[in-house]
Amino acid sequence: MRVLGISGSLRRDSHNSALLRAAGELIEEQGAEFEVYDGLKAIPPYDEDDDVGEGPAAVAGLRRAIAGADAVLFATPEYNASIPGVLKNAVDWASRPVGDSPLRNKPVAVIGASIGMFGAVWAQAELRKVLATAGARVADVELAVGHAHEHLDGDGHPSDPTQREALRDAVGVLLGELEGAPVAA
Amino acid sequence: MSSQTAQQALPTGSWRGDSVHSTVGFAVVYMAGTFQGTFSAFDARLSDGVLRGTAEVASVQVKDPNLEAHLQGPEFFDAERFPQLSFDAKEVSRSGDDLTLVGDLTLKGHTEEVEIKGHINDPAPDPYGGERFGLQLETTVDRTNFGLNWNNPLPSGDPALSNDVTLIVDLQLARES
DSSP states (O other): OEEEEEESOOOTTOHHHHHHHHHHHHHHHTTOEEEEOOOGGGOOOOOGGGOSTTOSHHHHHHHHHHHTOSEEEEEEOOBTTBOOHHHHHHHHHHTOSGGGOTTTTOEEEEEEEOSSSSOSHHHHHHHHHHHHHTTOEEOSOOOEEOSHHHHBOTTSOBSSHHHHHHHHHHHHHHHHTTTTSOOOO | OHHHHHHHHSOSSEEEEOGGGOEEEEEEEETTEEEEEEESSEEEEEETTEEEEEEEGGGEEOSOHHHHHHHHSTTTTOTTTOOEEEEEEEEEEEETTEEEEEEEEEETTEEEEEEEEEEEEEEEEOTTSOEEEEEEEEEEEEGGGGTOOOOOBOTTSSBSEEEEEEEEEEEEEEEOO
16 A cells, blocks of 8 residues: 655645654554655646646646555645645646546545644645545544644654644544555556 | 335336436535436336336436536545445335335435335336336435535525435336346
8 A cells, every 4th residue: 555645835844744754654654655745846837728638747747646646645734724825736736637537536634734823724624625626535534733843843743642643543544544445556 | 015015006027217218316406596417327126016226326417527526526426435326115105196115215325214205107008019117206315314415605604505405216117028
């Protein structure tokens, strides 16, 4: 089993990218492969005129990465109470074509962190809605790490035992979605 | 008991739905009107008084392919995991040409007993040497009982999509030789 991690933050020292790596450790502990998608910055703005054939190379890479994973774990920050534009844009590309999107029926989960107190909870909710509309199988999990600069260690591990357990639970629920499901080619 | 009742209310013998001349669909209030869709692939059989119908949820047809894809997805019918909906009649009673069916409706892995009201057109010869009869059936269910929970708020805050969905079935069943 292979899980793809997508962080909604491009920043080098992103709390969400760190949180995602910590989740990846737990995924690998469970015997699944974990890979972080690092091409988000290269995805061009969605333009239907460019959405022909495989689309732009960066988009084709994103679609292949999602198609090749059995599940996708998103970690998102929150910009202006919503999903970062680069992440929403990438999901928009991945959601096309609608009937044959790599997100269709794909088990996904969303977690998030922010330096504010709410842990990107609104961005997470909106991302879940967007992913569900794209046809993904959205796992019923939530992990909102607020004050991430204080509540995540340098490797992205939550310092709060309850949140560490919530991260483990989130990973468990996502991997649980894959039990009995066909493995990605 | 149920098959005995069905045998009294429905024609004897084996009959199969003629899918070309039959319709299986649904109607649900959405925003300011009623939205309707159909399933193009379905099967209905009456044999020895036992009436059963199934529909392939991936065959849902509406007027927009993007919406069809959404309806097939996990938020609605979840065709990947629950490819069929089904109805198994347990009791059928008849008064004149009016029917009342009680049976199990299974959708998205959930089964609920439902009562269906309907009408029967008794068997009659068709122009092709066969014989067929008609059933017009209708019932309203709460979609959230079956895990179809999607909604979106209107600007007023009210939900855009009603929970009550009317299932509408118009069948022609031909006698099997």
